[in-house]
Amino acid sequence: MRILHIDHHQYRKYGHLRVSWARKLYTGLIRAGHNVLAFSDRDVAKFEAPLGIRDLGRKRTNKRLLQTVDAFQPELIIFGHCDLIDNATFTEIRRRHPDVILAGCNNDPLFVPRNAANIKSRCIIADAMFVSTGPRELASFTGNRAKLWHMPNPVDPSEETADASNLEGTDPALHTDLLFCSKSESYTERGKLISKVKAALPTNFRFHTPGMFDQPTLWGRDYERKLAASKMGLNLNRQEGYQWYSSARIAQMAGNGLLIFTNEAAAFDDFMPSETLAYFDDEGALLNSIRKFHHDDAMRRHWAGRCREFFHREINNTLYAQYIVEAATETQFSHDYVWVQ
Structure with a gap:
């Protein structure tokens, strides 16, 4: 499947990387056999902004995302904590590419009001929303377009190598x-x-x-x-x-x-x-x-x-990535995922 993955891919860390669930998702998608293109909203904003001031690059970043979607033509877009991307941009993507599936992911806690509001906002435009909290608490976000799913924190065998x-x-x-x-x-x-x-x-x-x-x-x-x-x-x-x-x-x-x-x-x-x-x-x-x-x-x-x-x-990142793809596309699960009950 052709997948566009929108998140902070840490280009400007220049190797001094933080352990990132988004990075694990990206590598897991590739290991699961998908054709994946990364779009790093924060880095694009910095690169595109006048004088390198990231906040001034928001408008251009949304335009670059539309350009990327038109060129790559993904079947599935998975987006994480990309606050620089507006819901209006996702609406325009859906208008231009009505068959594309939008899946949001959020790995932050619900007790932070700003994060809970962000999840609620993204549920309006996403087809599926994956959150690191269990289904009991996710009930409060139902009623919008998105179907709610739990997602765990996975290991990556190429990152968690010590024992x-x-x-x-x-x-x-x-x-x-x-x-x-x-x-x-x-x-x-x-x-x-x-x-x-x-x-x-x-x-x-x-x-x-x-x-x-x-x-x-x-x-x-x-x-x-x-x-x-x-x-x-x-x-x-x-x-x-x-x-x-x-x-x-x-x-x-x-x-x-x-x-x-x-x-x-x-x-x-x-x-x-x-x-x-x-x-x-x-x-x-x-x-x-x-x-x-x-x-x-x-x-x-x-x-x-x-x-x-x-x-x-x-709970490795290949199974994690494939679960997100299967749930978002409403495909029968290919594995007995332990967190699906």
Whole structure:
């Protein structure tokens, strides 16, 4: 299938890439056998704008998208967080190419008002809308053109290449006992939990929190190396309790073989096997679980290995991409996707 993929493809990062679900979708589409063209709205806007001022390139970017669609003639357009592209442009695309299918993807949380409003707006023009929150919360967006679907956070076997579960806890390559990377402080109080956990753990426990407490944030290869050197990771969202919602860090940690602690309120046990994710419901339960896995390295490796294997087998970006194509085009599923229930 001819697919145009609109998102931030990070051309101007010049190799210093952030781990990106959009990049994983793009490579997954190619691995699934599709003819895919990338359109990076933010980069095009910067390139096209007078004096390189991105916000001044919005109008030209929408024109370039129309030009691209006319030339490439995609059968399916998948668009992500491309805020520079106006709904009016998608309406014009549909007018010029009435058979094209429009599929939107949103990997941001619903508790951010701007993001919820963006999903609602895109549902007006899209045929299908894929959101990283589960179907329970997506019911509020029904009633427009788009059919609502959940999408998970996938691993990419070419990006998540390390396997900490293969290494014994005493291996010098593992120089972090517990990892939590974050820089976002809006709509959250998780910093309080991090501070309490830090204070309760022994001083020789290597709990590293890049991006917090005035520590520099890690990107690109620095972040990849940090994941590969960590035994366990915290999957703390800015807010908890949304069905199947998680930051993309869950796939980054799972794919690299870290033992993951995650809040049970997200109900990932709906489709995750037992002895994969370590669930907790409060600070005390989290601390007990951290101590248990820290002192039982065989159990840490067993759970982390099972989780890594499951993600790479069932929640990889090729299956993820093909699911989005099949759901958007209303084609019979070619795989028993674990998140479809």
